[in-house]
Amino acid sequence: xxxxxxxxxxxxxxxxxxxxxxxxxxxxxxxxxxxxxxxxxxxxxxxxxxxxxxxxxxxxxxxxxxxxxxxxxxxxxxxxxxxxxxxxxxxxxxxxxxxxxxxxxxxxxxxxxxxxxxxxxxxxxxxxxxxxxxxxxxxxxxxxxxxxxxxxxxxxxxxxxxxxxxxxxxxxxxxxxxxxxxxxxxxxxxxxxxxxxxxxxxxxxxxxxxxxxxxxxxxxxxxxxxxxxxxxxxxxxxxxxxxxxxxxxxxxxxxxxxxxxxxxxxxxxxxxxxxxxxxxxxxxxxxxxxxxxxxxxxxxxxxxxxxxxxxxxxxxxxxxxxxxxxx
Amino acid sequence: xxxxxxxxxxxxxxxxxxxxxxxxxxxxxxxxxxxxxxxxxxxxxxxxxxxxxxxxxxxxxxxxxxxxxxxxxxxxxxxxxxxxxxxxxxxxxxxxxxxxxxxxxxxxxxxxxxxxxxxxxxxxxxxxxxxxxxxxxxxxxxxxxxxxxxxxxxxxxxxxxxxxxxxxxxxxxxxxxxxxxxxxxxxxxxxxxxxxxxxxxxxxxxxxxxxxxxxxxxxxxxxxxxxxxxxxxxxxxxxxxxxxxxxxxxxxxxxxxxxxxxxxxxxxxxxxxxxxxxxxxxxxxxxxxxxx
Numbered sequence: 001x002x003x004x005x006x007x008x009x010x011x012x013x014x015x016x017x018x019x020x021x022x023x024x025x026x027x028x029x030x031x032x033x034x035x036x037x038x039x040x041x042x043x044x045x046x047x048x049x050x051x052x053x054x055x056x057x058x059x060x061x062x063x064x065x066x067x068x069x070x071x072x073x074x075x076x077x078x079x080x081x082x083x084x085x086x087x088x089x090x091x092x093x094x095x096x097x098x099x100x101x102x103x104x105x106x107x108x109x110x111x112x113x114x115x116x117x118x119x120x121x122x123x124x125x126x127x128x129x130x131x132x133x134x135x136x137x138x139x140x141x142x143x144x145x146x147x148x149x150x151x152x153x154x155x156x157x158x159x160x161x162x163x164x165x166x167x168x169x170x171x172x173x174x175x176x177x178x179x180x181x182x183x184x185x186x187x188x189x190x191x192x193x194x195x196x197x198x199x200x201x202x203x204x205x206x207x208x209x210x211x212x213x214x215x216x217x218x219x220x221x222x223x224x225x226x227x228x229x230x231x232x233x234x235x236x237x238x239x240x241x242x243x244x245x246x247x248x249x250x251x252x253x254x255x256x257x258x259x260x261x262x263x264x265x266x267x268x269x270x271x272x273x274x275x276x277x278x279x280x281x282x283x284x285x286x287x288x289x290x291x292x293x294x295x296x297x298x299x300x301x302x303x304x305x306x307x308x309x310x311x312x313x314x315x316x317x318x319x320x321x322x323x324x325x326x327x
Numbered sequence: 328x329x330x331x332x333x334x335x336x337x338x339x340x341x342x343x344x345x346x347x348x349x350x351x352x353x354x355x356x357x358x359x360x361x362x363x364x365x366x367x368x369x370x371x372x373x374x375x376x377x378x379x380x381x382x383x384x385x386x387x388x389x390x391x392x393x394x395x396x397x398x399x400x401x402x403x404x405x406x407x408x409x410x411x412x413x414x415x416x417x418x419x420x421x422x423x424x425x426x427x428x429x430x431x432x433x434x435x436x437x438x439x440x441x442x443x444x445x446x447x448x449x450x451x452x453x454x455x456x457x458x459x460x461x462x463x464x465x466x467x468x469x470x471x472x473x474x475x476x477x478x479x480x481x482x483x484x485x486x487x488x489x490x491x492x493x494x495x496x497x498x499x500x501x502x503x504x505x506x507x508x509x510x511x512x513x514x515x516x517x518x519x520x521x522x523x524x525x526x527x528x529x530x531x532x533x534x535x536x537x538x539x540x541x542x543x544x545x546x547x548x549x550x551x552x553x554x555x556x557x558x559x560x561x562x563x564x565x566x567x568x569x570x571x572x573x574x575x576x577x578x579x580x581x582x583x584x585x586x587x588x589x590x591x592x593x594x595x596x597x598x599x600x601x602x603x604x605x606x607x608x609x610x611x612x613x614x615x616x617x618x619x
Contacts, residue, residue, distance in 0.1 A: 029428055035504030036421045040433065043418035046473045049453060051440040057449025071456065119341060124333045128341075134605050135345035138352075141601060141608070142594060143533035145555045149590045150351035152558060153358065153371055159583060161354060164370025198348065202609055226334070259536065266559050282447050287540065292448060299446025307443045327438065 058303065061296040081297035090281065091298065098277040101185070102253045105192050110246060112193060113200035114238070118230055120201060121208045133205075136198030144259030151191060151264050178266055181274040188275065191264050192257070200245075207241045208234055244317060244324045251313035254306045258283065278302050352594065359383070359588040363581035371583075382584035386592060389570045393592060395546065396553040403467045403549065404531040411472045411527050412520055418473075419481035420512050425491060434482075441475040451540060466541035467549060471531055477523050484519040485512070525607050532597070550593050557589050 030037065061081055063074045085091050116136065123129040139147075154161045155177040163174035177183065215233050224232065256277035265271045278298060285295035310326070318325040350373070358371050362379035369376065386393060421427055422434055444450075460466045489512060497507050513520075538552035548556065556563045567589075568580040 033427060033429075036424060036427055037429075039417040039504070039508060040421040043414040043473050043478065044433075044436070046414060046469070047437065047440055047475075049458070050450075050470060050473065051444065051475075053453045053457065054445025054449035055443060057445050057452060060449055060452070071452065116344070119337055122333060122337050123341065128333070128338065130605075132341045132345055133609060134602060135348045137605065137608060138348055138598075138601065141529065142597065143535060143551050145533075145535050145551045145558070146590060146594055148558055149355055149554070149587070153351065153354045153587070156371065159366060159370040161371045161373070165372055168370075194347070194351075263555070279447075286448050286451060296446070296448045299448050303444055303446050310442050 058296075058300050060292075061300040063296075065292040065296065077293075081293040082301075085294055085297045085301070090276075091301075094276050094278050094281045094298075097275070098256045098279075099253060101188065101256065101277065102249075104185075104189055105196075106246065106249050106253070108189060108193055109196055109200060110242060112197045114204055114235075114242060116197060116201035117204035117208055118234055120205050121234070122226065122230075133198075133202065136201060138198070139195045140199040144263040147191065147195060147260075148263035148266060151187070152266065155187070178268040179270040181271045184265065184271055184274045188260065188264060192260055195260075203245070204238060204241065207238050211237050240321065240324075243320065247313050247317050247320075248326075251310040252306070254302055254309055255279065352598070355587045355590050355594075359584050359591045361584055363584055366581075366583045379581075379584070382581050382588035383592075385568065385581065385585050386588055389567060392545075392548075392553065392567060392570075393550075393589065396548050396550040399464070399467070399547060400532060400550040403464060403534075404528055407468045407471055407531045408524055408527045410468070411477075412524055415473055415477050415523065416481055416513070416516060416520065417508065419478050420485055420508055422478070422482045423485035423489070424494070425486075437475045437478050454541060461541045462544045462547060464547065467534070467537050467547075470537050471527070471534065477527070481516070481519055481523060484516065489515055521607055522610055525604060554589060554593055557586055 060071070062076060062078060063071075064077045064080070065071070066074045069075075120129065120132060120136075123132060152160070155163075157163060157174060157176045157178065160177070162177075167174055175183070177187075211234070215237070216229055219229050219233060256279045258279040261275055261277050261280045262283070265275050279302075282295050282299045282302070285291045285298065314326045354371060354373055357373055357375050358366060359382055360378050360380060361372075361375040362377050363381070365376040365379075418433075418437070422430060422437070424430070427433075454466055454469070455461045458465075458469075460469065493511065494507055497511050498504075502511070533551060534549065535551035535555050538547075538549045539555070542548065542552065557567065564582055564586055565580075568582055568585055
């Protein structure tokens with residue numbers, strides 16, 4: 001959303017360069033602005049280390065990385081890493097999981113967040129409204145590690161609330177949750193929604209609060225009920241916001257939330273069949289099995305597809321509403 | 328008539344929703360104050376059969392590892408947030424200056440990092456091979472120092488709320504660029520600093536990923552990573568219990584409640600400050616939110 005501002009700002013600013021004396025060129029000009037350059041330098045350097053050096057490192061996907069030979073000494077292997085990656089069935093599975101999970105998160109998350117925002121907007125008491133908002137954002141405030149604990153509280157196979165206090169009294173057999181992949185799509189959908197819906201709802205609520213109140217006054221004078229006001233005014237008016245946020249989320253659909261898939265499942269390898277996504281796959285290849293070829297090629301594939309997606313989505317957003325485009 | 332009062336169904340619905348948000352925390356809290364025999368017999372429940380603070384007493388006996396992890400997290404958070412706010416705002420200020428000749432190129436330099444990433448492996452190698460900071464506190468501090476998004480949010484703030492004439496007049500009065508930045512820009516940017524600062528605090532406080540990737544030395548475990556280990560590694564939990572219990576007899580160790588008590592010790596302070604920070608947190612979430 002800040003990107004929205006960024007885009008607006010770029011467009012506002014570009015046509016009005018400051019009316020100063022004709023800028024001098026080259027080194028002289030740099031010298032004139034040396035103080036500003038010095039101020040910017042630490043951050044420039046940090047972005048270079050943290051973001052640009054890894055970008056240059058994508059060539060590693062075309063090498064057989066060998067720590068004893070070093071990064072430069074390792075042999076070039078062309079596309080062999082990618083051949084290995086795509087020869088395994090894993091790659092299609094993790095792509096499918098990443099896309100389907102993100103899609104499900106997006107659809108359910110958006111519907112519930114909009115609903116929650118509309119409902120929160122109906123609360124007249126300030127104290128209650130504040131309390132509900134607090135409760136809604138609390139899950140967003142805690143780390144994924146804590147989320148792992150909370151899930152474990154319910155799903156611990158021996159003592160967990162679900163097995164001991166729900167299934168046992170009903171006379172059903174306990175479920176070995178961390179070894180039963182078939183349940184996890186639903187569990188992860190629930191956990192992710194629980195953690196993120198309050199946050200998105202607050203964003204939508206901000207959009208709703210910002211709507212022109214005159215529409216509502218006019219509607220009330222015409223005798224519209226609150227329900228009619230919600231469905232006929234609020235929802236249509238925030239639809240552009242929903243579309244933009246959805247498109248932006250689609251731009252990130254190839255990137256999974258590593259924390260969710262790693263912590264909520266307690267990194268159980270028995271759940272891979274339904275819970276392995278690109279990000280956990282790359283992590284495992286790099287730091288658990290040490291297969292750097294798979295890690296680098298899968299990582300590069302993810303970066304490139306993600307980049308293309310963002311560009312495409314931005315192109316679409318620009319067509320719909322120029323001011324909401326990222327660039 | 329129905330404008331003044333909220334529909335009771337809405338109140339009920341939202342109350343249930345709030346309950347769903349809070350209850351999981353309550354479950355973990357209850358386990359932490361439960362008697363171990365009750366827990367092993369009846370499983371986790373939302374109401375303790377009898378209150379037993381033995382787990383907390385255990386943790387007090389061997390508080391060294393927790394205190395250490397707290398210390399690591401606090402240190403990393405303080406240094407990280409201070410440095411991050413400084414370098415982020417300095418870059419954002421430079422970008423907000425319309426007379427700065429490299430503004431376009433530098434904006435693109437920042438923006439491109441939000442579009443494309445090199446992936447985990449090259450990123451990992453930069454820190455371990457190039458900088459060689461694995462198993463040092465720097466590995467926990469450096470990765471979180473700067474984010475393109477924060478730079479752009481701050482830049483927007485500077486361009487929108489600091490009039491160029493203010494900078495001009497300060498410099499006509501003889502203030503250097505540094506002086507302008509430190510004594511005029513920074514004091515005026517407290518609101519955006521508070522918002523970005525809060526988010527950076529939460530990001531550092533909740534970070535476990537950099538520890539997972541870079542830290543092997545137990546002494547440098549951050550709080551979240553210590554918790555992560557306790558949850559996922561039964562042997563690690565056992566070691567903590569053994570250490571605390573070495574001077575007593577062979578009674579069964581309350582492993583279940585110790586584990587959850589550790590989570591509570593970590594969540595506790597956060598939940599206590601949350602109501603006070605919530606207002607700023609909401610403001611931060613909606614910073615630059617799309618206009619309706």
